[in-house]
Amino acid sequence: MSYSPGLKDIVAAETRLSHVDGEAGKLVIGGYPLEGIAERATYEEMAHLLWHGSLPDAAALDRFAGELAAGLALSGTSIDILRNAAKERRPVIDAVRMTVASLPSTDDAADARSLVTGLPIVVAAYWRLLHGKEPVEPDPVLGHVANLLYMLHGEIPGDERVRALTTYLNTVIDHGMNASTFAARVIVSTRSDFISAVTGAIGALKGPLHGGAPGPVISMLEAIGDADNADDAERYLRKKLESGERLMGFGHAVYRVRDPRADVLSRAARSFFADEDELYALALHVEKTAIELLEEYKPGRRLQTNVEFYTALLLRGLGLHPDLFTPMFATGRVAGWVAHCMEQRSVDRIFRPESRYTGIESNRWTPVEDR
Numbered sequence: 001m002s003y004s005p006g007l008k009d010i011v012a013a014e015t016r017l018s019h020v021d022g023e024a025g026k027l028v029i030g031g032y033p034l035e036g037i038a039e040r041a042t043y044e045e046m047a048h049l050l051w052h053g054s055l056p057d058a059a060a061l062d063r064f065a066g067e068l069a070a071g072l073a074l075s076g077t078s079i080d081i082l083r084n085a086a087k088e089r090r091p092v093i094d095a096v097r098m099t100v101a102s103l104p105s106t107d108d109a110a111d112a113r114s115l116v117t118g119l120p121i122v123v124a125a126y127w128r129l130l131h132g133k134e135p136v137e138p139d140p141v142l143g144h145v146a147n148l149l150y151m152l153h154g155e156i157p158g159d160e161r162v163r164a165l166t167t168y169l170n171t172v173i174d175h176g177m178n179a180s181t182f183a184a185r186v187i188v189s190t191r192s193d194f195i196s197a198v199t200g201a202i203g204a205l206k207g208p209l210h211g212g213a214p215g216p217v218i219s220m221l222e223a224i225g226d227a228d229n230a231d232d233a234e235r236y237l238r239k240k241l242e243s244g245e246r247l248m249g250f251g252h253a254v255y256r257v258r259d260p261r262a263d264v265l266s267r268a269a270r271s272f273f274a275d276e277d278e279l280y281a282l283a284l285h286v287e288k289t290a291i292e293l294l295e296e297y298k299p300g301r302r303l304q305t306n307v308e309f310y311t312a313l314l315l316r317g318l319g320l321h322p323d324l325f326t327p328m329f330a331t332g333r334v335a336g337w338v339a340h341c342m343e344q345r346s347v348d349r350i351f352r353p354e355s356r357y358t359g360i361e362s363n364r365w366t367p368v369e370d371r
């Protein structure tokens with residue numbers, strides 16, 4: 001049996017949901033090239049596409065959006081978890097993971113709706129509780145993404161902000177067999193429920209090598225910006241690389257060229273920064289310098305900008321705090337996780353790879369007093 005660390009190059013599932021072409025830098029979601037759909041569709045349309053295999057007509061969209069909106073009011077248990085977590089100042093993504101775990105599981109269809117409707121409610125409610133404010137109830141007249149911003153800030157958001165956040169959530173909705181999606185599929189493969197699967201997926205997403213990267217991207221830009229000298233970008237990045245650290249927002253397990261999601265998000269982010277905005281200009285400079293240095297330090301590895309670099313800028317442009325970046329990623333990815341849960345359910349085959357034993361086999365028992 002061959003051993004592939006990280007299951008690299010192993011095909012673990014078939015999917016019709018998304019295709020990542022790492023050499024060409026192409027991402028196809030539900031049959032549509034990313035750049036043809038992410039900036040146009042609503043989140044509800046994208047979820048329908050992934051769950052039902054096609055974009056809905058007007059009547060089907062109305063019905064689907066209505067079913068989602070009717071999805072959930074948080075139970076007393078979930079609210080208690082949020083309030084207690086806020087008292088203990090738990091990180092947002094941990095409070096989200098705990099609260100998602102508390103959602104009642106009934107059947108797959110109801111769980112799917114609860115998860116997609118529930119994540120924005122949980123994120124927004126926790127953010128408000130953390131800042132001494134009461135949660136805002138969703139407004140049934142608003143769409144999914146407008147509601148998310150409304151529940152966060154307590155104000156009806158403008159169209160431009162809704163469009164930009166929708167583009168972000170659509171862009172990250174699905175991405176092949178990434179670590180969090182794989183985690184969700186492994187859990188469903190045991191015939192466990194979708195709530196458990198998405199709870200596990202959130203745990204996988206939060207790591208800095210996956211969805212935890214955009215917060216550190218902003219910290220990096222701020223640290224370089226503080227130095228108010230463009231040469232410091234190079235000095236700062238070199239120091240990181242020489243101490244063996246990874247540059248957040250660069251490199252990808254699959255892409256060997258620029259992540260196509262970075263292009264979509266940089267377009268969306270640009271509209272929130274006037275041309276002369278220092279942070280955006282600094283980001284462009286840091287991006288260029290980082291790519292040159294990565295080629296110097298890791299020649300031939302073809303490390304390029306990934307989705308998280310421009311996620312950080314776009315979400316920052318929308319006025320969101322970095323602590324909300326990974327929870328926002330989860331809010332976008334959740335419909336994709338659920339779609340994979342549905343696919344995995346129909347496959348109904350438990351994941352059980354082998355491991356290669358590297359320990360010894362001849363130890364003999366010694367009583368504790370003799371060790």
Ligand code: ACO
Binds near residue numbers: 245
């Ligand atoms: N900075 C410095 N070195 C890097 C970086 C980076 N951002 N990315 C990869 N490398 C190095 C690796 O350490 C490895 O070096 P080595 O061969 O000397 O050990 C070499 O480049 C090749 O790595 P890959 O095989 O291309 O990358 P891998 O598949 O192992 O990791 C990952 C991919 C985890 C995304 C990595 O690029 C990374 O840590 N990036 C920074 C964190 C980040 O931005 N994460 C978000 C990814 S996007 C997403 O998950 C939504």
